Amino acid sequence: MxxxxxxxxxxxxxxxxxxxxxxxxxxxxxxxxxxxxxxxxxxxxxxxxxxxxxxxxxxxxxxxxxxxxxxxxTGDFGESMRTGKEILPDISSRFAITFELTMLSAFISWIIAIPLGIIAGIKRNSKTDFGVRVVSLLGVSIPNFALATVLILVLALFFSYSPPVGYVGFFEDPITNLQILFLPALVLGTSMAGAVTRMTRSSILEILRLDFIRTIRAKGAKERVVIFQHALRNAMIPILTIIGMQIGVLLGGTVIIEQIFSLPGLGQLVLTGINQRDFTVVQGSVLFIAFVFVMINLIVDILYSYLDPRITYK
Structure with a gap:
């Protein structure tokens, strides 16, 4: 290993x-x-x-x-062409916001997608399965910026509510921090949930057809034991793969959502750098995102061996 x-x-x-x-x-x-x-x-x-x-x-x-x-x-990413300040501290502080938003979005997608995918897989070709597939298809098809715009309009017109502007760190005020990040995380999590739901459903269906599942059922195991202790664990590898890819994509792809909800994350820093032709900011930020993306893929690969002991790395 x-x-x-x-x-x-x-x-x-x-x-x-x-x-x-x-x-x-x-x-x-x-x-x-x-x-x-x-x-x-x-x-x-x-x-x-x-x-x-x-x-x-x-x-x-x-x-x-x-x-x-x-x-x-040597750890020197250069200085901003606009401000003359070192860009690495700015990248680190902005990345913390984007990372928190990404992980909260991923958590929301998991609690939505995995239960729905399991239900759809168990009740294959039923009305429930059809409804889950329609909802997941909508989640995949609707762009997150369109969903964010509609959500803001609905909350403003029907509930007289507008998202908080600005950003407060989690350790400064956890409640305000979650209030600020909840709506953008809900939008991104909903978009992520569509793909994860479809993958969960297909993985569960594939595992449930295998001989060892029939053997476990023949021994009299309860259905929840079959699903959660045996089928789900074996189905988690492709699910984990798509989750890891989506987390990596979100780390560099939250720019539009950060712009809509006025979040000073890394995506907004890159967009500002592009608009201002601040080369050092853009190239340093992209290189940093690439490094984190590769590290996430490494973590996902390592987790494979814990989910399936048959997978070994030498």
Whole structure:
């Protein structure tokens, strides 16, 4: 197991290298002058030249990349082109908000999707199964930003309620923190629940057809024991796979929801960096998200061996 974890950690190097190359050179080929965007149209040629020199934009592109990666390897993600402040502390604080939102969304999706998927799998081709499949299909099909907009309108028009604006840390005021994050987490969790429900249903159906389930039933085991102690555990591997993928996607894909609910998360930081042509913020944030995504996949792979002892890593 430890050798496998070490190999996976070593695989981080080429993965993150590839991500860094793609994001760095993609930002550099975007049309427009970064210095002119920052200083404005009234900037003098001398001021533009000085700003390019300050941020190393006058160097060949490969030298810019090597300088940036040299800093990243020592824990220095660079400074914001707008504020001049180090971006790593800002990324860390913004990521904490996005991570909390992601995990709360995942928890909501689990408590919705897994019970519905189990019920649909047990009652295959019944009216209940049909209803669950329709609801899960709607969850997959409706974009989360559309669902968020409709939810805000319904609450405002019929209940005279509007979501809290701003953000309060969990340790500062847990109640206010959950009030702020509940609606965006509900929207994201509902969207996640559709795919997890469908996967849970199909996995349960596949396991219930296997011979060992018939043997357990033939021995007189109660149905809840068959479902929860035997079928669900064996069905959790594909469910865990899609959950891990969705968590990784949410960490980098909450930008629209954060914008709608005015949450100062990592997605909003990336969007602001793109709009302001703040290269260091964007490339540092994307590289950080890629690192977390790969680590989540590693954790999911390790959990496989605990769910199914037949799976071993050498």
């Amino acid at each position: 430890y050798a496998y974890i070490l190999r996976r950690l070593l695989m981080l190097i080429p993965v993150l290298f590839g991500v860094s190359v793609v994001i760095f050179f993609t930002l550099r080929i975007i049309p427009g002058d970064v210095a002119a965007t920052i200083l404005g149209t009234d900037a003098t040629p001398e001021a533009l030249a000085q700003l390019r020199k300050d941020f190393g934009l006058d160097l060949p592109i490969y030298e810019q990349y090597l300088q940036w990666m040299g800093g990243v390897m």
